[in-house]
Amino acid sequence: MNAIGTSVPRLEDERLLLGRGRFHDGVIRPGQLWMRVVRSPVAHGRIRGVDTSAAERLPGVVSVITSADLVGMPRIPVRQPAPGMDFTPYLQAPLATGFVRYVGDPVAAVLADDPYVAEDAAELVALDIEELPVALDARSAADLELECFGGHRAEVGIIEFGYGEVDEVFAGAAHVVSTNLRVGRHSGTPLEPRGLVAEWDDRAERMTIWGATKVPYFNRRVAAQMIGLPEHRIHMLETDAGGSFGVRGEFYPEDLLVPYLCFRTRRPVKWSEDRAEHFVAANHARQQEHDIELAFDEDHRLLGLRNEAWLDNGGYIRTHGAVVAVLTASMMSGPYRLPACRSRVHIVTTNKTPIGTYRAPGRYQHNFVREHALDVAATQLGADPVELRRRNLLDATEFPHRRAIHIFGSPMVLDGKDHLEHFDKALASSEYQAWREQARAARESGRLVGTGCAFILEKAGLGYDSAIVDVDTTGAVRVAMGGANVGQGIETVMAQITAEEFDVPAESVKVVLSDTDILPDGSGTFASRTTVVGGTAVKQAAEAVVRKARRVAGVLLGADPEELRVEGGTLFAPGDPDKRLTLAEIARVCFTPAHLRNGEEPGLIGRSTYVADGMTYPYGAHFAQAEIDPGTGQVRLLRYAITYEIGRAVHPQLVRQQILGGAVQGIGGALFEEFRYSERGEPQSITLNDYRWPRASDIPEIRLDVFEDSPAPGNPLGVRGAGEGGTAGAGAAVANAVRDALQLTGDVGALPLHPERVKELLRRRDGGDADRPARDA
Amino acid sequence: MKPARFAYFQPDSVDEAVACLRENGGEARVLAGGQSLLVLMNRRQIRPTALVDLKRVRGLDYLVRDGEGLRIGALTRHIDIENADDPQIRTAFGVLPESARLIGHLPIRTRGTFGGSIAYADPRAEWCLLAVLLDAEVVVVSEDGSRTVPAKDFFTGAHQSAARWDEIVAEVRFPHPAPNAALVEFGIQQGDLPVVAASAAVDLDARGRIASARIALGGVADRPVRANGAEKAAVGSVPDGRLLDHLAQLASKELDPPADPRTDGHDRKELATVLVARALRASIARGATAGTGATPRTGATPGTSATAGTGRQADHQKAEDR
Numbered sequence A: 001m002n003a004i005g006t007s008v009p010r011l012e013d014e015r016l017l018l019g020r021g022r023f024h025d026g027v028i029r030p031g032q033l034w035m036r037v038v039r040s041p042v043a044h045g046r047i048r049g050v051d052t053s054a055a056e057r058l059p060g061v062v063s064v065i066t067s068a069d070l071v072g073m074p075r076i077p078v079r080q081p082a083p084g085m086d087f088t089p090y091l092q093a094p095l096a097t098g099f100v101r102y103v104g105d106p107v108a109a110v111l112a113d114d115p116y117v118a119e120d121a122a123e124l125v126a127l128d129i130e131e132l133p134v135a136l137d138a139r140s141a142a143d144l145e146l147e148c149f150g151g152h153r154a155e156v157g158i159i160e161f162g163y164g165e166v167d168e169v170f171a172g173a174a175h176v177v178s179t180n181l182r183v184g185r186h187s188g189t190p191l192e193p194r195g196l197v198a199e200w201d202d203r204a205e206r207m208t209i210w211g212a213t214k215v216p217y218f219n220r221r222v223a224a225q226m227i228g229l230p231e232h233r234i235h236m237l238e239t240d241a242g243g244s245f246g247v248r249g250e251f252y253p254e255d256l257l258v259p260y261l262c263f264r265t266r267r268p269v270k271w272s273e274d275r276a277e278h279f280v281a282a283n284h285a286r287q288q289e290h291d292i293e294l295a296f297d298e299d300h301r302l303l304g305l306r307n308e309a310w311l312d313n314g315g316y317i318r319t320h321g322a323v324v325a326v327l328t329a330s331m332m333s334g335p336y337r338l339p340a341c342r343s344r345v346h347i348v349t350t351n352k353t354p355i356g357t358y359r360a361p362g363r364y365q366h367n368f369v370r371e372h373a374l375d376v377a378a379t380q381l382g383a384d385p386v387e388l389r390r391r392n393l394l395d396a397t398e399f400p401h402r403r404a405i406h407i408f409g410s411p412m413v414l415d416g417k418d419h420l421e422h423f424d425k426a427l428a429s430s431e432y433q434a435w436r437e438q439a440r441a442a443r444e445s446g447r448l449v450g451t452g453c454a455f456i457l458e459k460a461g462l463g464y465d466s467a468i469v470d471v472d473t474t475g476a477v478r479v480a481m482g483g484a485n486v487g488q489g490i491e492t493v494m495a496q497i498t499a500e501e502f503d504v505p506a507e508s509v510k511v512v513l514s515d516t517d518i519l520p521d522g523s524g525t526f527a528s529r530t531t532v533v534g535g536t537a538v539k540q541a542a543e544a545v546v547r548k549a550r551r552v553a554g555v556l557l558g559a560d561p562e563e564l565r566v567e568g569g570t571l572f573a574p575g576d577p578d579k580r581l582t583l584a585e586i587a588r589v590c591f592t593p594a595h596l597r598n599g600e601e602p603g604l605i606g607r608s609t610y611v612a613d614g615m616t617y618p619y620g621a622h623f624a625q626a627e628i629d630p631g632t633g634q635v636r637l638l639r640y641a642i643t644y645e646i647g648r649a650v651h652p653q654l655v656r657q658q659i660l661g662g663a664v665q666g667i668g669g670a671l672f673e674e675f676r677y678s679e680r681g682e683p684q685s686i687t688l689n690d691y692r693w694p695r696a697s698d699i700p701e702i703r704l705d706v707f708e709d710s711p712a713p714g715n716p717l718g719v720r721g722a723g724e725g726g727t728a729g730a731g732a733a734v735a736n737a738v739r740d741a742l743q744l745t746g747d748v749g750a751l752p753l754h755p756e757r758v759k760e761l762l763r764r765r766d767g768g769d770a771d772r773p774a775r776d777a
Numbered sequence B: 001m002k003p004a005r006f007a008y009f010q011p012d013s014v015d016e017a018v019a020c021l022r023e024n025g026g027e028a029r030v031l032a033g034g035q036s037l038l039v040l041m042n043r044r045q046i047r048p049t050a051l052v053d054l055k056r057v058r059g060l061d062y063l064v065r066d067g068e069g070l071r072i073g074a075l076t077r078h079i080d081i082e083n084a085d086d087p088q089i090r091t092a093f094g095v096l097p098e099s100a101r102l103i104g105h106l107p108i109r110t111r112g113t114f115g116g117s118i119a120y121a122d123p124r125a126e127w128c129l130l131a132v133l134l135d136a137e138v139v140v141v142s143e144d145g146s147r148t149v150p151a152k153d154f155f156t157g158a159h160q161s162a163a164r165w166d167e168i169v170a171e172v173r174f175p176h177p178a179p180n181a182a183l184v185e186f187g188i189q190q191g192d193l194p195v196v197a198a199s200a201a202v203d204l205d206a207r208g209r210i211a212s213a214r215i216a217l218g219g220v221a222d223r224p225v226r227a228n229g230a231e232k233a234a235v236g237s238v239p240d241g242r243l244l245d246h247l248a249q250l251a252s253k254e255l256d257p258p259a260d261p262r263t264d265g266h267d268r269k270e271l272a273t274v275l276v277a278r279a280l281r282a283s284i285a286r287g288a289t290a291g292t293g294a295t296p297r298t299g300a301t302p303g304t305s306a307t308a309g310t311g312r313q314a315d316h317q318k319a320e321d322r
């Protein structure tokens, strides 16, 4: 009934479509003050002084704080520590202390009774900053010793993963192919920028915070520890969110400043980020340079992979710690039969906005780098790129496939099914070979058309999460789960999973997320984990409710609890279907003294915490066909297709939307989106006029085939994550299509493939010098 | 993203508006569609002390034929030009409605005004480019009366014009029909201001030789520019592919385009060559099919060539509509 596997109408839709959604900016508290952050205008400098007096004198200004007000407060900690790596010197303080490290680094915060006045006052805060040399290139900056980090090197550390005798393999290989590739700096840029509202309740002596997404429990913990409040004095409440993409919802300086100022003034404080702020303050992502080498035998079998990469981490280490580097390095080995691999990522700080985890962190990069290198190899070996992949993809005999690597403490076990079979199905459903023929014919007629494919390895589901399911005396079913609503439809999915257990309609289930008063802990929404981990916790909690309901009903009906049937929210013995007990009736019994005397907990409640043993590894393929305007260098995607192994789709339509939306973001990073900097480290992309989102007219219809061939063995739902596979392969497929359209023998060098970069590739391909007149079509 | 403090006035007539402007001194600004002004104010890149909003001013919103010419009132919205259904405007000035749809997105075209675009004098703006190509005249009004400035003298620099601080752009006049005019542009994405735009109006004589040619470029200097040398060289020649490429080279040769972070000066010059060649082809194709063709825009269908005929171009416009 409306449950797992059906695309029920989203429970969120009614309120969102009728304007009843509530986003952080819609939270308006009586007497609220507005915060405005004063940000560093320089990329690297020593703070000589911050004069707040003029700002403080402006009528309407309540408070102006600088780092001097936060003396003794710890810096923002990492959420995911990396064993053996000490991030301490590189952590960000809520307000810059002594030095500024990027344009946008918060230096002061102004609190005023009106957002206009707050902005006026922010302009009056006088910053005296001595400019220092800026480092904008990770590879060359690694060895710098930095005063702002107490003399520590700009390179925070090196993440290395490997197995096999890689150097020996390369020494003996018949063919070695190497390339240097760069991924540009772009990020998740949600439609709704960040924002928070905090309100102090004098009677309860506690604070309510609206607007936290992604990891509200972690954020509560950090805010409590930094301010010096018991955790229970902070209550995080859910709002709707216009996207997170991994970026919105991490603990940023503002996530301390808002509750801190609220606590200090005991007044409601609101902060609503504007777009220009978002572009310099919220996590950037992706930027990496890679040297990658592939070794093959005479028969084009992959023997080894070596990768050395430099991650341009920006000004500080933020909450994700080394996750991007870990996921790049560990998963570089990909979906292929690969006897030996060594992959290293240098994490290097620079004077740009700090980076973080953005949809498919590390995987956008490793899939691009490896899959593009494979295409270069195909050309150099005289092999067909499709056949080269087919020859090396893991097949049915090789699963589960264990790599001698541990990721986040768990062994890397590729838990899918025949990757070669998936690729063959993908080739057939996308009709890729026909696209290739078309492109070839178009090239013969003088057009620059090409195709590219990529096989991607994804990962999902990590850590633990908790859930409570309860049925009250009216029969109403409520679920509380530790994940967060970021606009992805997770309420509907959790309702479906619960509804399945009670055989009731999904819309009858109420889902509460990110309310820190209901559940003691929750891990949050990231890493394509919410359905895999949180969904499993919900399933198990609902099962616990059903077990209890059976126990109670068994006694009342005089039947064996195990034999009872659950149908439409009622329980009955198969032999006596007319005698039914509703969940409401059972719940009422659960509050009687007789029931409690049996040692039972009051109420019809089930709880569960699910801890994933390791990650699950979804996989899929991306295909692109592109045409290039030889006069302008403009790339236009003509066709795009994706196949993806999802294990099991709880809500098939939501899975599709996740993958399609993700693909559009991936294409954005491949063709349009880029945070550019001047030589002085000044951001050049601070409006949507410079930072270009892909638009409907830039995206062809995307053909998507979702497969359920290989239920994930590690969780009872059999689900694999859906959130990131659409993004993870887009850079690779687009780059390969452009390369093919240009018929390059080498690589494309870098993403994104802006028109001027493509023109440069055209010029270099044709060996012309820069003054050669352009050709027209 | 909150503007600094300003005073706000809503005059009901042009007379009141120009009086209000003068009263408030040089730091006041006219507010028309707000699609350029408010962006700058919200980012505090400009801080006018007062805004004189033309929203209530009547009688500046029109497209009227005047003899063989066309007059456009300053408050005419981009979308009204895009949707102009007078068949004679469509024939004689088809390039205007067709170029309108290249401006921004629907909400921007619904609010932004023709006069605002002219007054803002962006060196890449379609209206500024076409005003220069088609030898338009700009009528400006102040408390002292009105005067008419030829477009070639009106644009004096990037976002600078011959209009004084106390003058309002009231009307733009296109004196002569231009059934063959075509505009071709390259922007990174649909709806952006172009990086470079080229426009051409070529008329052929009875023997198929070029009788006259007008060529103008946007995005290659601090204002839209005419390619005088190429225009002269065109006259009397047979417009074959080689000639058009040659003219395109000539047109871009004299340019010294400014660099921006995304496209360096050299790229713009190369783009200019490509786009002038395409604009010339489009204009000639339009002459051949007597004004039924659509204005092609590059970028959507790579390699589009105007001589490929109007059918292909129509497809390509559709592709952009998606």
Ligand SMILES: Cc1cc2nc3c(=O)[nH]c(=O)nc-3n(C[C@H](O)[C@H](O)[C@H](O)COP(=O)(O)OP(=O)(O)OC[C@H]3O[C@@H](n4cnc5c(N)ncnc54)[C@H](O)[C@@H]3O)c2cc1C
Pocket: B029, B030, B031, B032, B033, B034, B035, B036, B037, B038, B039, B074, B102, B103, B104, B105, B108, B111, B112, B113, B114, B115, B116, B117, B119, B120, B124, B125, B126, B127, B163, B167, B168, B169, B170, B191, B192, B193, B194
């Ligand atoms: C996302 C986006 C995309 C865009 N894309 C394009 C594009 O592709 N091509 C393009 O040409 N434009 C584009 N624009 C700009 C748009 O066309 C504006 O409408 C136009 O530039 C200004 O017209 P406006 O009526 O909005 O003027 P406003 O923004 O109100 O004013 C602009 C300036 O002109 C002055 N002004 C306005 N009207 C008058 C007048 N009658 N007399 C004297 N001074 C006046 C104002 O004081 C101000 O200085 C885009 C804008 C946006 C936001």
